Amino acid sequence: MSDLFSQESADKERIDYLRKELNHHNFLYYIKDAPEISDREFDALLEELHKLEDANPQFFDPNSPTQRVGGGLTKKFKTVKHSFPMLSLSNSYSRTEIEAWVARAYKSLGDQKVFFVCELKYDGAAVSLRYENGVLVRATTRGDGKSGDDITINVRTIRTVPLQLKGDYPEIFEIRGEIFMPKPSFVTLNESRKAAGLDLFANPRNAAAGSLKLQDSKEVANRRLESFTYSVVSDADIADSHYASLELATSWGFHTPLLYDNYVQRVSSVDDVMQFIEYWNEHRHDLPFEIDGVVIKVDDVYQQKELGYTAKSPRWAIAYKFAAEEAQTILNDIRFQVGRTGAVTPVAELEAVALAGTTVRRASLHNADQIARLDLRIGDTVRVEKGGDIIPKVTGVVHELRPVNSKPFEYIQNCPECQAPLVRPEGEVVHYCPAEFTCPPQRIGKVQHFISRKALDIDGIGSETVKQLFQAGLVTGIADLYKLRVEDLLPLERMAQKSADNLIQGIEASKTQPFERVLFGLGIRHVGETVAQKLVAAFSSIDRLMEASIEDMLLVDEIGEIIAKSVFDFLKRDDAQILISALRDAGLNFERTDSGGDLLMSQVFQGKSFVVSGVFTRFDRDGIKEFIQKNSGKIVGSISSKTDYVVAGENMGPAKLEKAQKLGVRIISENELIQMVEQQ
Ligand SMILES: [Zn+2]
Known part of the structure; x- marks a missing residue:
């Protein structure tokens, strides 16, 4: 009995020793990046600990280094209330906004000297870690800021999150940080997902957030997540300044940005803040992880208290976000659209990504040259930009995220709709399907174009009706329109007698078009x-x-x-x-x-520009423009000093009239316009 007891206490002593040793080497390896023992030696110690723990289940500890590999399963994550709310920061996007924020701080703090701490804004998932007596007891997601999900079991697998602290730490405190997926882990993850036929993650942030909510912690351990901790929260006074609390956290064994040369900077002017921002805006792609901006905090804790909080965020901190009009996502595929002229347009199929307030799934690629110039490859992480237009475009490839086995993209050689070999006319950048009269989208597109307002302007028929006519086999090309009879149309869906009559009348009327x-x-x-x-x-x-x-x-x-x-x-x-x-x-x-013989084509308006405004009696709006163009005049949209004539109809806007008078532009009536041609 006493033998057994002494065996057990010897085991306990060895277990404690091994845990301490392994925690220490884990810290040296993952946080300090300065290992003192080889991987083999580390593994041997870990293996010994595993065996002893298996033999002595009474000494189980969820924070043992053996638990890093995971194994626990979670069906549903428990919701936990935060002891201190997890506020978000207000965002800024320009120097002006930073200046305004600094000015407000100065104003509130009177003539006190203010220091600012600039840090990187990691693009991952925010977490709150709670430590009691130096041991990690809980890890929680941000959630809605008031409460989040308990993801402790998964966070334990992240090597840069210490399970046991060292040094002189407070008895109870929380520390906030970010869990993120480094770029290389992201590439490896997506490659293995692709091989397994799984959906790809759009970016490292989504991958990190998704990983933290996995039910199998062993799988989380394989995801190679990392962390930075950057803010100690406690009822107790930890330090006089934010910077000093970061130094303390570092001494307790946390992976803080202070471990790196230039991830944190304490400064005292807006210029210095902007310098930090500009440096990282330029160099952010050199980092092994993604950042989306910079965070600036008032350093002094007492000044922080004076500044206080708004309902949503602290007044003593602000985030500076890098230009948000660009996003990164995965190029899943390149598809091709065939237009009515046979022009083939490549379209990027993207992993959905939020960009400038919308979700982007597709982007224009223009033509084969652009794909070749960017060397786009399926599976690439691409940069997507959204300018003034609605259609986003792919602007580049993030080369360091390129999958190892990617191949250059081969442009299609045959029409995706009818398989005809594509042609690329000399001097043009676009590929065309030459099967103008057989390729389905071209056939439908041609009829849709033919009926359109600026072409034959056929009333009673729209693009959707054209599709319907094709589907019903009533029309295979433009000429078939003129063979349609009312009784052919009636069986069609949503086609009542009246619409059928209108359609036929519209087609009939098109015969008078010029x-x-x-x-x-x-x-x-x-x-x-x-x-x-x-x-x-x-x-x-x-x-x-x-x-x-x-x-x-x-x-x-x-x-x-x-x-x-x-x-x-x-x-x-x-x-x-x-x-x-x-x-x-x-x-x-x-x-x-030539209608009526009085609208003769002439060069009478050669070199003259016209603005047309108001309502006319002898022309409709397009008609008067047509008349001017037929006589070699040019129509412009707005009045400027270069405008030669303003043709004024009824109800011309007073602002336009005033502008024309002010600029000395000649104002004429429609009758004067016609006379100018007739006199010619
Ligand atoms: Zn085709």
């Missing part, structure tokens, strides 16, 4: 509204246009080689000729019809 609209409606690549007008002005009928050579077309103002070749090639195609003759048979205009 040739330039028909030409534009054909959807010839590079032929916009203006080009169509120029071509019709120069070649009064489709027959003359079909006879024209590329050289003939080049003589026309504003028609360059790319346009001329595109028109020429189109008109030579069999399928295009079949379409044109079908439309001709249906009764569409393929000759210039």
